[in-house]
Amino acid sequence: DQQVKQNSPSLSVQEGRISILNCDYTNSMFDYFLWYKKYPAEGPTFLISISSIKDKNEDGRFTVFLNKSAKHLSLHIVPSQPGDSAVYFCAANGGATNKLIFGTGTLLAVQP
Amino acid sequence: DAGVIQSPRHEVTEMGQEVTLRCKPISGHNSLFWYRQTMMRGLELLIYFNNNVPIDDSGMPEDRFSAKMPNASFSTLKIQPSEPRDSAVYFCASSRDLATGTQYFGPGTRLLVL
Numbered sequence: 737d738q739q740v741k742q743n744s745p746s747l748s749v750q751e752g753r754i755s756i757l758n759c760d761y762t763n764s765m766f767d768y769f770l771w772y773k774k775y776p777a778e779g780p781t782f783l784i785s786i787s788s789i790k791d792k793n794e795d796g797r798f799t800v801f802l803n804k805s806a807k808h809l810s811l812h813i814v815p816s817q818p819g820d821s822a823v824y825f826c827a828a829n830g831g832a833t834n835k836l837i838f839g840t841g842t843l844l845a846v847q848p
Numbered sequence: 849d850a851g852v853i854q855s856p857r858h859e860v861t862e863m864g865q866e867v868t869l870r871c872k873p874i875s876g877h878n879s880l881f882w883y884r885q886t887m888m889r890g891l892e893l894l895i896y897f898n899n900n901v902p903i904d905d906s907g908m909p910e911d912r913f914s915a916k917m918p919n920a921s922f923s924t925l926k927i928q929p930s931e932p933r934d935s936a937v938y939f940c941a942s943s944r945d946l947a948t949g950t951q952y953f954g955p956g957t958r959l960l961v962l
Contacts, residue, residue, distance in 0.1 A: 770950065779852070779939050779953030780891070825891065835904065836951060840890040
């Protein structure tokens with residue numbers, strides 16, 4: 737049973753435009769959400785996080801939005817750059833186990 | 849600051865051999881996690897430690913897998929005997945704060961079992 741879902745396996749965006757990556761979760765006990773970026777042959781790198789008491793967190797070009805009623809979060813990258821091309825994982829923490837549960841990832845390709 | 853260090857980066861072995869993966873967490877982090885990434889199952893948590901004590905090993909696939917953390921700066925993941933289906937990338941991660949869940953990952957060990 738997949739508690740964190742990223743339904744889009746891939747996304748292609750033009751350089752300078754907005755990239756929107758989506759993530760849905762099923763467990764209402766999750767109270768902390770994170771986005772990680774992963775380049776080939778490297779480990780995932782922490783990007784940005786949000787607590788369940790907030791609905792938005794911004795860090796430079798990256799903004800994460802949380803909609804608790806819809807159990808949905810999204811990562812916005814504006815403007816997108818070719819160096820942003822990577823696999824993006826969303827993850828959720830909390831609940832009974834206090835473990836990070838990862839989604840399956842979305843491959844973002846930013847075209848020059 | 850040094851990040852999470854994993855060794856070896858690549859390992860090729862034959863079925864039935866013992867494989868030992870090593871991890872040095874970030875200094876001052878008290879939680880350590882072992883993950884496995886495959887195409888079929890994505891990134892899955894195998895086991896995690898808090899203050900060197902195993903907290904949850906429910907993700908360990910079977911008895912052939914074992915993990916230890918003898919001190920705060922070192923952990924091993926052992927597979928004995930290894931099988932071709934164990935081929936994957938194994939990541940180690942560490943965290944200062946288990947509650948907020950911000951984990952920092954090592955570069956991974958790419959394991960191929962022939």
